[in-house]
Amino acid sequence: xxxHKPKNTTGxxxxxxxxxxxxxxxxxxxxxxxxxxxxxxxxxTDAFTPFPVHGIDEALGIKPTVLPFIVLCCGFTGLCLAxxxxxxxxxxxxxxxxxxxxxxxxxxxxxxxxxxTILFSAFSTFxxxxxxxxxxxxxxxxxxxxxxxxxxxxxxxxxVSASDKYYNRDxxxxxxxxxxxxxxxxxxxxxxxxxxxxFVWLGALLVVLTGLIPLMIVLNIRESFxxxxxxxxxxxxxxxxxxxxxxxxxxFADGRTMRPQVAGTVGRGQLEEQDAFYLGYDPNDLxxxxxxxxxxxxxxxxxxxxPPADAPATQPPAATDSAAAPAxxxxxxATQPPAAxxxxxxxxxxxxxxxxxxxxxxEANMKLGELKFQIYCSACHGYAGNGDxxxxxxxxxxxxxxxxxxxxxxIDRVKAQSVGKIFNxxxxxxxxxAGYANALTPKERWAIVLYVRxxxxxxxxxxxxxxxxxxxxxxxxxxx
Amino acid sequence: xxxxxxxxxxxxREIDNTSDVPGHRAPLITGNQTYHSVTEMVCNVAEAPxxxxxxxxxxxxxxxxxxxxxLIAFLLYMGVGIWGNMNPVFWAWPIVNFVFxxxxxxxxxxxxxxxxxxxxxxxxxxxxxxxxxxIFAVVCAGIYPGIHxxxxxxxxxxxxxxxxxxxxxxxxxxxxxWDVFAVGTYASTSLVFWYMGMIPDLxxxxxxxxxxxxxxVYSIFCLxxxxxxxxxxxxxxxxxxxxxxxxxxVLSVHTVVxxxxxxxQVAGWHTTIFPPYFVAGAIxxxxxxxxxxxxxxxxxxxLENLITLRHLDNMNKIILATGSLVGLAYGxxxxxxxxxxxxxxxxxxxxxxxxxxxxxxxxxxxxxVISPQLFWFKKLRTSPFWMVVICIFVNxxxxxxxxxxxxxxxxxxxxxxxxxxxxxxxxxxxxxFGSFGVFMSLFLLFCRYLPTIAMSEVKGVMSSDAHAKHVQxxxxxxxxxxxxx
Numbered sequence: 001x002x003x004h005k006p007k008n009t010t011g012x013x014x015x016x017x018x019x020x021x022x023x024x025x026x027x028x029x030x031x032x033x034x035x036x037x038x039x040x041x042x043x044x045t046d047a048f049t050p051f052p053v054h055g056i057d058e059a060l061g062i063k064p065t066v067l068p069f070i071v072l073c074c075g076f077t078g079l080c081l082a083x084x085x086x087x088x089x090x091x092x093x094x095x096x097x098x099x100x101x102x103x104x105x106x107x108x109x110x111x112x113x114x115x116x117t118i119l120f121s122a123f124s125t126f127x128x129x130x131x132x133x134x135x136x137x138x139x140x141x142x143x144x145x146x147x148x149x150x151x152x153x154x155x156x157x158x159x160v161s162a163s164d165k166y167y168n169r170d171x172x173x174x175x176x177x178x179x180x181x182x183x184x185x186x187x188x189x190x191x192x193x194x195x196x197x198x199f200v201w202l203g204a205l206l207v208v209l210t211g212l213i214p215l216m217i218v219l220n221i222r223e224s225f226x227x228x229x230x231x232x233x234x235x236x237x238x239x240x241x242x243x244x245x246x247x248x249x250x251x252f253a254d255g256r257t258m259r260p261q262v263a264g265t266v267g268r269g270q271l272e273e274q275d276a277f278y279l280g281y282d283p284n285d286l287x288x289x290x291x292x293x294x295x296x297x298x299x300x301x302x303x304x305x306x307p308p309a310d311a312p313a314t315q316p317p318a319a320t321d322s323a324a325a326p327a328x329x330x331x332x333x334a335t336q337p338p339a340a341x342x343x344x345x346x347x348x349x350x351x352x353x354x355x356x357x358x359x360x361x362x363e364a365n366m367k368l369g370e371l372k373f374q375i376y377c378s379a380c381h382g383y384a385g386n387g388d389x390x391x392x393x394x395x396x397x398x399x400x401x402x403x404x405x406x407x408x409x410x411i412d413r414v415k416a417q418s419v420g421k422i423f424n425x426x427x428x429x430x431x432x433x434a435g436y437a438n439a440l441t442p443k444e445r446w447a448i449v450l451y452v453r454x455x456x457x458x459x460x461x462x463x464x465x466x467x468x469x470x471x472x473x474x475x476x477x478x479x480x
Numbered sequence: 481x482x483x484x485x486x487x488x489x490x491x492x493r494e495i496d497n498t499s500d501v502p503g504h505r506a507p508l509i510t511g512n513q514t515y516h517s518v519t520e521m522v523c524n525v526a527e528a529p530x531x532x533x534x535x536x537x538x539x540x541x542x543x544x545x546x547x548x549x550x551l552i553a554f555l556l557y558m559g560v561g562i563w564g565n566m567n568p569v570f571w572a573w574p575i576v577n578f579v580f581x582x583x584x585x586x587x588x589x590x591x592x593x594x595x596x597x598x599x600x601x602x603x604x605x606x607x608x609x610x611x612x613x614x615i616f617a618v619v620c621a622g623i624y625p626g627i628h629x630x631x632x633x634x635x636x637x638x639x640x641x642x643x644x645x646x647x648x649x650x651x652x653x654x655x656x657x658w659d660v661f662a663v664g665t666y667a668s669t670s671l672v673f674w675y676m677g678m679i680p681d682l683x684x685x686x687x688x689x690x691x692x693x694x695x696x697v698y699s700i701f702c703l704x705x706x707x708x709x710x711x712x713x714x715x716x717x718x719x720x721x722x723x724x725x726x727x728x729x730v731l732s733v734h735t736v737v738x739x740x741x742x743x744x745q746v747a748g749w750h751t752t753i754f755p756p757y758f759v760a761g762a763i764x765x766x767x768x769x770x771x772x773x774x775x776x777x778x779x780x781x782x783l784e785n786l787i788t789l790r791h792l793d794n795m796n797k798i799i800l801a802t803g804s805l806v807g808l809a810y811g812x813x814x815x816x817x818x819x820x821x822x823x824x825x826x827x828x829x830x831x832x833x834x835x836x837x838x839x840x841x842x843x844x845x846x847x848x849v850i851s852p853q854l855f856w857f858k859k860l861r862t863s864p865f866w867m868v869v870i871c872i873f874v875n876x877x878x879x880x881x882x883x884x885x886x887x888x889x890x891x892x893x894x895x896x897x898x899x900x901x902x903x904x905x906x907x908x909x910x911x912x913f914g915s916f917g918v919f920m921s922l923f924l925l926f927c928r929y930l931p932t933i934a935m936s937e938v939k940g941v942m943s944s945d946a947h948a949k950h951v952q953x954x955x956x957x958x959x960x961x962x963x964x965x
Contacts, residue, residue, distance in 0.1 A: 046710060048707040048708055050935075050936060051712075052936075054943070062710055065713060065714045065717050086652045090649065090651065093649060098653060111655075111658035111736055112657070114732060115664075115665040115729075116665075118665055118669065118728070122668075122725050126676050126718065128718070129676070129718035132714050133708075133710070135704060137703075151707045152683045152687045152936075154516040154519060236631065
């Protein structure tokens, strides 16, 4: 840095002169002198004062600054940037839906727009002032005068630069001398070395290079591949004091993290797995009739029809219910015989399906079954169970050719199915039909079974099936 | 102190310059100061060897700051669970402390900007220290939301920057985001304002420094300031512009902070009175902190002639006015809770005053409403000891105000089944205490290395006051001069 005081300016060659500088004890004398200098026609002048002296601008003929205009432009830029940013970020690129509030620019955009305007204005004010003043400037000829240190304390300096077009060394000296300054000095070139010593540069270079090392390491790690686990600066809950399934543990003697069920306890949902009301078959009967091997158990639970090795095939491998449906049938006519199915699969149940309804066949359950049937089943199967619901009609009309019609309830195969099997079909689905266990409670499903049974029976009903006291009303209806 | 013996104009006596005789204005600074004596007095703060008290205070506060930083490291390692924040009070001490410190950080810019625009020349003796206090308070304030976000190392996600990890933008309709912009703008603008104000005084420090190292460092920071009249012209224009920009900014910051609460639906928060009420509270607490710091500072560094009783008296009057405003706001909240017939508001305010946190509420009222009323007495307003006592009470009260607002409303909101009672942990307490360590360490370093009083501004006011007196004398009948320049 060159702004320290030169101890001795008597160098080898005559130092370059920059102008004259006069020192005054107070601002009034300075103002007087400044007016005199201005009136003499000098324009490349300046005053150096410890505080902004009132009236010095006029006395020296200093023009107003353009700073406010710069600030206005920058503030406006900040405002536009804030508005555009908020509009684009929240109104176009990433639209948050918050309580149905409008997107883009709303009154809620005011605070950020205001702050950004202020931010840009404030920084442009400061940086504009610095730039217009051509600061920082560490090397300045005025610093060569040791008395100049008082310019920031209590002394007032008036300076006429040698670069003024009317500058004449002697006449300026005479002019300033006539304003009765305390001291009159010529400003000369700084004789001290202006350059930083080499070791400072080397040191700075070393510091910068050292500072780059961590950055380079990070970049290297980011851009290269490694098979080691990544380095965790912050754990981010990646490591938690818990065991995952299939991990080993030292807590239990068997070393397994997953634990078997404790004897005498009932797990969540286990009751449903043990009750015929939820299953459609009695698991105890199943256990009694079938030799349980793991393969058998899995196949049963998956509903697959693969016969176990010890039970020879009594049915064709592909004889599932959906495969048995007549694919060639143009419409699901109830009267059409299922010629393609040699033996309905229902005749050889692999599970001991319930044959008796677990709910009472009363009017309330029948109504419930009717209601739920009409809501959930009739769309495909039709109100009468003929497999001619609206969905089917629509799909058939579109003549897709690939449309597989819903099963009619009045074909022999379905009629032969036990109630447990129908319950299972409603619960888990069959073929293309989805299961309805998530939409219907077990009781509702059983009620639908009841209703389906009623539909089936009504198709082939005889007069004897109708209670005696109801027959007359039926005959009346029929005679109309 | 031997160092002050050479300052001839130092007068340790408290001079009462608080009364104005009609036609004769009491001087702002006392002891027949000259430009040079002002320089001497201010530079002496940094140039003279620091008193033993400085070392004791700095040792204590820097240890406290180190404790605070260690606790932050511990918090980052363990997570925010070490605090007492627990359902239903998730906004507990961290937010209380944030609002407390941001509020304190309002006095500096208010003194620099608003009093500047109103041509309150007495601001020149106190604005630098107040601005420094502002910066340090905002530093303390900024720490809390940063470490409260859970994964503090990702706190930069608050900023709208294009991120390949997030692939999203901030939500600009959220007051919490406005807060990021408001506090960020306030912190950076205050820093610029403070630094720009210091440049001429740093040049004074540079020109008086005895060692090469000091001269080098001060040269860098004062940017080679010469005091050129052209520079002064732009500097003054820039200062006026910054003041005009900072004045609405300072009002906006605590307004936005209050939006954090007021824009929510919580009873006791969802009120339109919050912005003015928060701003008044912020000025109130900020001035209290300025007085608390300046009274010991002027005593220790023998600045009684520059920071005179008149300055302290004026600040205490502002504390009295804003304290009364805050008291009015408390009353208005209760009135509206009753007048609106909103049962939730009504319950919330009865719960504040008579619920499980009644003690916090009444500490707040007695400290914030009652204690500043003592400043009606001029004796107390001009007694350095008593004003510090009152101001400490004010700051205690203002902390409790934020506690009451945050915790009482959250602990009992609309769903009685989820009501709870907040209890802080030891870490809450230590980390609040620790933030004072950061604040005091920074302030003590400021006193030691930076110009504590805006010398150039004080000199400017001395000059214009002398000029005004001269003009007044002429008008008052000394006609012999004929015409003035």
